[in-house]
Amino acid sequence: MSFSKKAVGIILLTSLLTLSFSSCNDNSKAPENTEVTSDADKSSESPEVEKPKAIEPNKPLFTDVFFADPSAHVFNDKLYIYPSHDIDSGIQPNNDGDQYAMEDYHVLSIDDFNSSCVDNGQALHLKDVSWVKRQMWAPDAAYKNNTYYLYFPAKDKKDIFRIGVATSTSPxxxxxxxxxxxxxxxSMDPAVFTDNDNKSYMYFGGLWGGQLEKWKTGKYDSNGAAPQGSEPALGPKVALMNDDMLTFKESPQEVSIVDENGNPILASDEDRRFFEGAWVHKYNDNYYLSYSTGTTHYIVYAMSKNPKGPFTYKGKILNPVKGWTTHHSIVQFKDKWYMFYHDASVSGVDHKRSIMYTELSYNSDGTIKPIN
Structure with a gap:
């Protein structure tokens, strides 16, 4: 090849490269924020993720599964609920509560009320507990000794309600x-309260199906009857717990609930007397014992300066909801106070209940503002 032919080839190659480079630069100068997307590209885009629905006050946490008796606690800035798990037992209702034939426990959790409530699945089943025969009713939970404790009532092999405990490294x-x-x-309805001095107390008891009236002598009497008329009403029991949180440090004693004059609330006073579902919390320097009146379906409360009482009756917190039973818990979460409760508005069946919550507030004197 002659020199002249080589020179022409080099010039042509250089021109082609220059044109190609120029073309790339022109594309890079397209108007900002202009994006061309083909139909194929559009079809490959990920669908928008639906945000979790906020949990509204006084609305069921779940409508497709039934939980009741919510015991709410805050562990590591997260809200956990320890409920009973209602099932359709097919058993006809009676005063012993045989229709409430619950068999297991699930744990629910909430990061905040702008997110959904999570069912974390089965945490304990009747078949796992050797002494239990049936009816795993309203539980509670506590944390101490780097351990989570689940307290639960159930009928033993003799059909006597006892309170068991199970442990876990996870809430x-x-x-x-x-x-x-x-x-x-x-009896039933254990609720554990740990005070600022790290002492823990268990409160428990319930009439009728809860068998509390059968323990008036300190021993189980199958013929034991509840007080009547002008007799003082039975109160819940309280026992100081050992540091292991597995045993009582002392024998349970009755919690006294009195009126504003210091007189015991009477058995006939069904708007104020204790029936079941005791819960204790502390606000400022006051201890609050709240509970269900049972037959009249109120949640009421009494106050004391001592976790063992006596507690002076103060008033109603929650008016009757749909369904026979009323069971609640009170907890502080993210600088506000809340009450969790249940009703039967979804199912229309007393033993298939749904959990809800509502905000709780206090008057300047420490009394609780009623919730309608």
Missing amino acids: TGPFKPEKNYIQGSF
Whole structure:
């Protein structure tokens, strides 16, 4: 090849490269924010993720599964709810509550009320507990000793309600039960309160199906009857717990609930007397014992300067809701106070209940503002 031919080839190649480079630069100078997307590109885009629905006050947390008796606690800035799990047992209702034939426990959790409530699945089942025969009713939970404790009532092999305890390293379980129920325990509705001095107390008891009236002598009497008329009403029981949180440090004693004059609330006073579902919380320097009146379907409360009482009756917190039972808990979460409760508005069946919540507020004297 001659020099002239080589020179022409080099010139042509250089021109082609220059044109190509120029073309790339022109594309890079397209107007800002202009985007061309083909139909194929559009079809490959990820669908928009639906945001979790906020949890509204006084609306069921779930409508497709039934939980009741919510015990709410805050662990590590997260809200956990320990409820009973209602099922359709097919058993006809009676005063012993046989229709409430619950078999297991789930743990619910809430990051905040702008997110959904999560069912973390089964945490403990009847078949896992050797001493239990049936009816795992309203539970509660506590945290101490780097351990989470689940307290639950159930009928033993003799159909006597006892209170058991199971442990876990996680607030959602699974929970491993102790081999036997807590010695000295009886009846139902355990609620554990830990004070500022790190002492923990268990409150428990309930009439009728809860068998509290059958323990008036300190021993189980199958013929034991509830007080009547002008007799003082029965109060819940309280026991100081050992540091292991597995045993009582003392024998349970009755909690006294009195009126403004210091007189015991009477058995006939069904708007104020204790029936079941005791819960204790502390606000400022006051201890609050709240509970269900049962037959009249109120949640009411009494106040004291001592976690063991006596507690002076103060008034109603919650008016009757749909369904026979009323069971609640009160908890502080993210600088506000809330009450969790249940009703039967979704199912229309007393033993298939749904959990809800509502905000709780106090008057300047420490009394609680009623919730309608």
